[in-house]
Amino acid sequence: MRVTIGIAAALAAAILLPAPGGAEVPTKSGLPSLQRSFSDLTPSAVVKLGQTADWVEIAGSTVWVGSTGANAVHALDAGSRREMAAVALPGAPCAGLASGFGALWVPLCGAGDARGLGQIDLTNHSLIRVLPFGPDAEGGIAVGGDSVWVVLGSQGRLVRIDPKSGRIRQHIALPKNTFNPIFAAGRLWVTVNGDNRVAAINIRTGRLEILATAGPAPRFLTSGAGSIWVLNQGDGSVSRLDQQSGRLVATIALRLPGHGGDIAFGDGKVWITVAGVPLTAIDPSTNRPLRQWVGPGGDSLRVADGLVWLTDYDGGTVAAIPDPFD
16 A cells, blocks of 8 residues: 655664665565565466556455556456456545445545545445545545544544445544554554554544554554554554553564555464565464565555455556465
8 A cells, every 4th residue: 555654763673775865764674584585476366457556455255456547446256356347436546445334435535526435336336426525645444333434634534424424424533643544343443653553443432442552653454363453664563452452462573664565364364565575474373474475566455265365556456366374
């Protein structure tokens, strides 16, 4: 997932390279002892979608992936790995995909009418409507309880949307630089990127219940094995939080700092992707990384039924990769 944020200090083991303006940014050194070539993995299918491919959501037997050039979301049959439909959008899908209430919800970025929230029918693969509010390039989306939840920008504006009427039911103020939400364990969890924390929101009242400690510059997150897993872009680590208390259980060093990336739970493992290190797997029973695959590609992913659905942002493709540990 391509986003634009500041980068916190890297791990001491990471190599620093000069950046424009004299700043230093860490390279993705990763874990050399666990690394293999990404070419060692053999996808069961690779589907070309657009100029870029980003954001993945699995709804039943359908895999949805966003693209630009042209702006669209694509429906792929998970069984045949073939594209069933491409739904054109007035703006770029830019801040996640979420499914629920019979629809795929797609935040759209752009100027004027291009910005909004697209609602797509999951059955007939058609655009139902575009709601007149959407994020800037930052933000995210989640579905949970009786609502759709969207972070509209970096100023901490979370809105709760009625999926039937399309109207905003509630405005919730969060700390600045709060971005990506997920729904888990009856709460809405949102990364507070600028404060190295994760907020948990009561979905009945909209009130902040937990402000948990994470690593530097937490961004994307997932849930599984009784935990919230957070990809920290500042040092490329993963924080594991207890999903009931928010207590920090473990910090797992992966040495993958930098922009973009994604994290997902599936097939009993935690999976991470960043550009240049397209795939890393963590064993939640030990909190230890199992393996990293290095090479071109990567950026967003979801995992289900023995397949890792992984995008190559710059290549504009999505690959269905059989679980390499099966």
